[in-house]
Amino acid sequence: MIPPEERVQEFRRLFFAIEEEVSRVIVGQRDVVRKILIAFFAGGHVLIEGVPGLGKTLMVKSISQALGLSFKRIQFTPDLMPSDIIGTQVLADGTGDRHFEFKKGPVFANIVLADEVNRATPKTQSAILEAMEERQVTVFGETYALEPPFFVLATQNPIEIEGTYPLPEAQLDRFLFKLIVSPPTAVELAEILARTTTDTQYQIRQILPAEHPQSFAEAMKVLVRQVLLAPPLSAYVARLIAAATPGNPDSPVPEVTQYLRYGPGPRGAQALTLGAKVNALLDNRVNVSFADLVDVALPALRHRCLLNFQAEAEGVTADHIIELVLKAVPKK
Amino acid sequence: MASPSALIERTTRRLVQQKRVNIVGFFLSLMVLTAVCCHFLFSFLLLSPVWVLLPLVALSGLLIHRLVRARHALRREDVAALLDEKTAGQERFLTYATLPLAQEDTPFFSLLQRQVARKAAVFDPAREIPFTVERRVLLALPAAVLSAVLLLLLPPAPVGPFFSPQRVEENAGVRLERLARELLAQEGVEAQAAGAQLLALAEELKNPALSPQDKQRLIEEVQQRLQVKLPLPQLLPFDLRLFASDSDNTQGPGASGDRPHAGDAPLAKADRPQEHQPQSPSAAAGKAQHPGPPQEGNTQPSFQPRPSGGGVRFNFPPPQSGTTQEQTGGESTGQQTSLDRDAAPQGQGVDPQRPGGQQSQGQGAERQQQPGLQREQQGAGTTVGGAPGERFLRPGERPGGFLTKDAQFVKIRVPAGQGTTSGGKPTPGRGNPTPKTPYSNAPLKSGAPDRPQPQQPIPLEYRAILQP
Numbered sequence: 089m090i091p092p093e094e095r096v097q098e099f100r101r102l103f104f105a106i107e108e109e110v111s112r113v114i115v116g117q118r119d120v121v122r123k124i125l126i127a128f129f130a131g132g133h134v135l136i137e138g139v140p141g142l143g144k145t146l147m148v149k150s151i152s153q154a155l156g157l158s159f160k161r162i163q164f165t166p167d168l169m170p171s172d173i174i175g176t177q178v179l180a181d182g183t184g185d186r187h188f189e190f191k192k193g194p195v196f197a198n199i200v201l202a203d204e205v206n207r208a209t210p211k212t213q214s215a216i217l218e219a220m221e222e223r224q225v226t227v228f229g230e231t232y233a234l235e236p237p238f239f240v241l242a243t244q245n246p247i248e249i250e251g252t253y254p255l256p257e258a259q260l261d262r263f264l265f266k267l268i269v270s271p272p273t274a275v276e277l278a279e280i281l282a283r284t285t286t287d288t289q290y291q292i293r294q295i296l297p298a299e300h301p302q303s304f305a306e307a308m309k310v311l312v313r314q315v316l317l318a319p320p321l322s323a324y325v326a327r328l329i330a331a332a333t334p335g336n337p338d339s340p341v342p343e344v345t346q347y348l349r350y351g352p353g354p355r356g357a358q359a360l361t362l363g364a365k366v367n368a369l370l371d372n373r374v375n376v377s378f379a380d381l382v383d384v385a386l387p388a389l390r391h392r393c394l395l396n397f398q399a400e401a402e403g404v405t406a407d408h409i410i411e412l413v414l415k416a417v418p419k420k
Numbered sequence: 421m422a423s424p425s426a427l428i429e430r431t432t433r434r435l436v437q438q439k440r441v442n443i444v445g446f447f448l449s450l451m452v453l454t455a456v457c458c459h460f461l462f463s464f465l466l467l468s469p470v471w472v473l474l475p476l477v478a479l480s481g482l483l484i485h486r487l488v489r490a491r492h493a494l495r496r497e498d499v500a501a502l503l504d505e506k507t508a509g510q511e512r513f514l515t516y517a518t519l520p521l522a523q524e525d526t527p528f529f530s531l532l533q534r535q536v537a538r539k540a541a542v543f544d545p546a547r548e549i550p551f552t553v554e555r556r557v558l559l560a561l562p563a564a565v566l567s568a569v570l571l572l573l574l575p576p577a578p579v580g581p582f583f584s585p586q587r588v589e590e591n592a593g594v595r596l597e598r599l600a601r602e603l604l605a606q607e608g609v610e611a612q613a614a615g616a617q618l619l620a621l622a623e624e625l626k627n628p629a630l631s632p633q634d635k636q637r638l639i640e641e642v643q644q645r646l647q648v649k650l651p652l653p654q655l656l657p658f659d660l661r662l663f664a665s666d667s668d669n670t671q672g673p674g675a676s677g678d679r680p681h682a683g684d685a686p687l688a689k690a691d692r693p694q695e696h697q698p699q700s701p702s703a704a705a706g707k708a709q710h711p712g713p714p715q716e717g718n719t720q721p722s723f724q725p726r727p728s729g730g731g732v733r734f735n736f737p738p739p740q741s742g743t744t745q746e747q748t749g750g751e752s753t754g755q756q757t758s759l760d761r762d763a764a765p766q767g768q769g770v771d772p773q774r775p776g777g778q779q780s781q782g783q784g785a786e787r788q789q790q791p792g793l794q795r796e797q798q799g800a801g802t803t804v805g806g807a808p809g810e811r812f813l814r815p816g817e818r819p820g821g822f823l824t825k826d827a828q829f830v831k832i833r834v835p836a837g838q839g840t841t842s843g844g845k846p847t848p849g850r851g852n853p854t855p856k857t858p859y860s861n862a863p864l865k866s867g868a869p870d871r872p873q874p875q876q877p878i879p880l881e882y883r884a885i886l887q888p
Contacts, residue, residue: 316523318514318518
């Protein structure tokens with residue numbers, strides 16, 4: 089049996105290696121890459137928001153190559169059908185025997201990039217969202233399990249509003265993190281030009297072991313869940329969620345009730361805890377600390393705090409509310 | 421490798437010890453402050469000193485309760501959090517100290533235990549957690565020291581004016597007895613003599629026939645007799661002598677120009693010619709034994725201040741020639757005799773050359789009035805045209821006393837039997853015309869406008885408007 093110290097060290101080594109490998113292709117965005125990897129090893133999905141052309145697709149593709157996992161990209165359009173995502177049954181004609189054969193859709197991959205998910209109809213969105221939650225799809229009454237690990241990165245374009253179908257609040261809750269990709273700086277842009285406008289192109293190496301990378305990734309996920317969480321920190325998470333819930337008379341932040349329609353629920357607490365556990369392992373610890381929780385608070389809660397009309401009119405963002413909550417809630 | 425549990429226990433004990441020291445420091449300061457405040461308060465309220473113990477007992481109980489609670493108020497997770505803070509443990513100690521027993525079998529717990537043990541091995545609570553004095557102790561200790569110093573420096577609390585004279589007198593007697601016992605307990609002839617005199621005085625004060633003024637007089641007499649200044653109690657709340665002036669012509673029986681002068685000549689009455697002063701036998705005997713100092717020819721009747729510690733002196737009317745004087749003289753004699761009897765003989769321990777000894781000789785003659793003043797006082801109330809305010813004096817009072825010093829009294833004669841209208845005109849049909857306004861027979865000050873003033877000229881700007 090491998091001692092726990094070695095397992096932790098191995099996890100850290102692989103994680104940092106993957107991160108380093110992806111950074112050879114993706115210029116900047118180190119925090120976004122790290123958060124994506126944290127969400128992956130925490131067993132969740134990620135919603136990325138950013139303007140087009142920031143390398144979101146390339147980022148996800150590079151991560152999948154470094155992990156050695158299968159990758160599929162789905163471009164969501166208004167005419168996309170659910171069967172285009174999950175698959176459908178086709179009539180197969182072979183050796184005189186006609187039968188229906190299930191053709192797997194692009195969702196049957198380890199890493200799925202759902203590009204511009206808000207452009208598809210709610211019916212199509214629900215197909216991918218069901219797969220995210222259930223890790224299986226149902227086609228014509230038959231259930232097909234998705235091979236683990238199953239990781240969905242959905243993107244949203246913040247510019248286009250007309251002709252889009254914003255994800256409903258209940259569906260947004262299924263994403264572990266929501267990351268905002270910011271435009272590159274001038275220095276980063278220069279580096280991007282140097283890398284992408286030449287004839288040389290870096291090939292991502294697979295970091296996870298070539299044989300059975302899926303099981304290795306799953307083992308790393310199990311290791312994450314074994315990290316210890318002390319009761320005082322669990323109570324702190326609960327206090328954070330309670331403070332961010334509108335209508336709570338004990339909330340120390342009055343802006344929560346003033347600007348939020350809905351607050352983070354239990355899924356928000358789970359996202360906080362799982363993300364903090366990955367952070368603890370990266371810091372060579374087997375216990376969660378307050379700093380680990382604070383580090384993942386924004387990506388874990390920003391898409392679960394729904395703003396009301398007053399907040400939108402006054403330009404108050406969910407990040408602002410969450411920062412107020414973090415300052416107001418005591419650690420003890 | 422040090423056990424993390426043992427480190428947590430050691431740190432807990434150290435923190436509890438520090439907390440208890442701070443609690444003791446704070447409560448002791450509080451108790452000193454409370455005792456000082458209660459001492460002054462209960463002295464003012466004339467309560468028994470036993471009442472001072474009540475708040476102290478309550479504070480002691482609270483102190484014990486807080487000391488016992490100190491151990492339980494400190495939680496294990498608080499100590500662990502402190503260790504994390506001191507060792508940059510990143511909640512390792514906190515997780516180790518608070519993890520449920522069910523999770524201790526997990527493989528990561530042993531790893532956590534080893535990580536915590538490595539940090540515990542290099543941590544010394546005695547070095548890393550020095551003793552700190554809490555802010556409340558830093559504030560309370562100087563306040564307690566200051567109050568204790570004030571208790572030693574400040575004079576005894578004044579008697580509260582809200583209580584009955586009887587209670588005041590009882591407390592005075594108790595204090596005298598206590599003071600007497602303290603003096604008797606000391607070594608030294610002078611202290612013993614003083615204690616005996618005070619004890620005799622305390623017994624005299626129990627006499628219900630004596631008025632408060634008499635008792636106050638007795639206290640002052642004893643204080644004059646004693647050679648050491650003692651904080652004798654005051655029976656009367658304030659000293660009317662404060663309102664008197666220092667001028668000689670206002671001094672008299674009601675004069676309040678008395679100030680304690682330790683080196684003054686003996687009492688003024690001793691200056692008077694002896695044949696004019698009826699003296700008590702004991703006073704005369706005292707004078708014969710210890711003749712007073714040579715007189716300096718001061719024949720002006722004046723009331724010399726008594727070197728007493730204060731109090732009110734009410735100069736009662738002198739006894740009428742014959743009976744009253746004898747009575748008062750007898751009373752004073754009786755009082756003085758008893759005091760003299762109880763006190764040490766004048767020849768023993770009393771130096772006639774010292775001011776106290778000289779004063780004791782002239783005490784018998786204090787009570788006698790001057791013959792001139794006696795004549796004035798006999799005619800009090802009927803004199804007209806005498807000294808200002810003199811005719812308003814009661815028997816025994818002297819002009820220039822309280823509320824009458826330098827007062828100009830006016831006698832108003834209202835016309836009798838004649839009515840006047842509201843306009844001041846005499847009612848028609850009456851007899852002789854009557855003055856419209858009352859007049860005064862008091863001498864007017866020089867420069868008083870008793871004749872019409874010259875008319876003032878009208879200003880130029882008004883001459884066209886006003887007409888004389």
